[in-house]
Amino acid sequence: MSLRGGLDLGGTKIQAIVFDTGDERVLGQARRPTPQEGGPAAVTGALVEALQEATQGAGLVPERLAGVGVGSPGETDSAQGTVAHASNLPDWDAPFALAAALSERFGAPVSIGNDVDVATQAEFQLGAGRSASSLLGVFWGTGVGGGLVFEGQPWSGRGAAGEIGHMVIKRDGARCPCGRRGCMEAYAGRRAMEERARLLTDRGRKTELFRIMRERGRSNLSSGVWARALSRGDELASEVVERAVGALGAGIASAVNLLDIELVVIGGGLGVRFGEPMAERIFAAMRPHLFFDDRPPVVRVAALGDLGGAIGAALLSERLSPAPAPA
Numbered sequence: 001m002s003l004r005g006g007l008d009l010g011g012t013k014i015q016a017i018v019f020d021t022g023d024e025r026v027l028g029q030a031r032r033p034t035p036q037e038g039g040p041a042a043v044t045g046a047l048v049e050a051l052q053e054a055t056q057g058a059g060l061v062p063e064r065l066a067g068v069g070v071g072s073p074g075e076t077d078s079a080q081g082t083v084a085h086a087s088n089l090p091d092w093d094a095p096f097a098l099a100a101a102l103s104e105r106f107g108a109p110v111s112i113g114n115d116v117d118v119a120t121q122a123e124f125q126l127g128a129g130r131s132a133s134s135l136l137g138v139f140w141g142t143g144v145g146g147g148l149v150f151e152g153q154p155w156s157g158r159g160a161a162g163e164i165g166h167m168v169i170k171r172d173g174a175r176c177p178c179g180r181r182g183c184m185e186a187y188a189g190r191r192a193m194e195e196r197a198r199l200l201t202d203r204g205r206k207t208e209l210f211r212i213m214r215e216r217g218r219s220n221l222s223s224g225v226w227a228r229a230l231s232r233g234d235e236l237a238s239e240v241v242e243r244a245v246g247a248l249g250a251g252i253a254s255a256v257n258l259l260d261i262e263l264v265v266i267g268g269g270l271g272v273r274f275g276e277p278m279a280e281r282i283f284a285a286m287r288p289h290l291f292f293d294d295r296p297p298v299v300r301v302a303a304l305g306d307l308g309g310a311i312g313a314a315l316l317s318e319r320l321s322p323a324p325a326p327a
């Protein structure tokens with residue numbers, strides 16, 4: 001039995017778990033909103049609280065953990081234990097030594113990895129990709145992130161591989177949040193989808209989206225809001241989602257044409273919320289673009305759901321800081 005802490009650090013929420021890597025069980029979990037101000041110090045404080053609550057839930061103290069992993073946005077450096085340029089986190093541009101700050105508080109070694117990479121690795125080891133040797137993880141949420149496993153090994157290139165959201169699906173197309181044009185994310189990212197919905201509303205189209213958003217006390221169109229609007233047959237919502245699915249189909253199929261991976265795992269807030277029926281629609285949208293269309297890859301929804309990132313972080317901790325052999 002090896003008890004590991006896993007922290008999934010997102011722009012809006014922090015998910016903490018205590019994970020037994022021996023029998024692959026989540027023993028405790030806690031969730032916290034990500035501080036929107038206060039810089040790395042405030043975020044570090046929230047990470048500490050979240051993991052403390054999760055360990056309490058498991059009837060433990062953090063010092064009992066063999067290690068803690070963090071899946072973080074921004075530029076992560078596993079060797080240095082730092083995170084830099086995390087644009088979704090408050091005042092977090094310069095490299096911050098997150099691993100050192102956390103390990104001092106936890107009394108356990110802390111490993112840092114890229115959020116999408118660790119979530120992909122979790123699906124590969126314990127989720128939808130268990131029987132696969134190569135897979136592409138597509139995390140469909142605020143943006144669209146990607147992670148790769150080739151022949152059983154994570155592939156990160158020179159550190160920046162997997163940016164599938166910025167595959168160009170239309171030259172001189174829609175403006176992407178990254179500032180470029182025609183990226184897949186400019187059509188499929190939740191932020192871009194919301195912009196599209198607002199634009200169409202401004203042009204006089206009717207939709208329930210923003211009313212559902214207000215009813216739920218939200219300030220933006222969350223995955224749940226989109227799902228609710230679709231279930232009510234909202235035409236504008238269907239149209240924007242259809243546009244996103246078309247973009248995902250083109251971008252993912254292009255990646256498959258290049259890499260010939262055997263499995264595509266669809267995760268992220270929207271991917272998990274929409275589930276299997278949407279994965280089937282993405283598959284259908286890929287088909288016309290597949291060069292070898294007689295043996296397409298399998299497309300599945302992430303099996304670990306919302307906890308995949310935190311489980312991946314716990315697994316990262318095991319990979320990077322193996323427990324000392326018993327004396």
Ligand SMILES: [Zn+2]
Nearest residue numbers: 166176178183
């Ligand atoms: Zn882009």
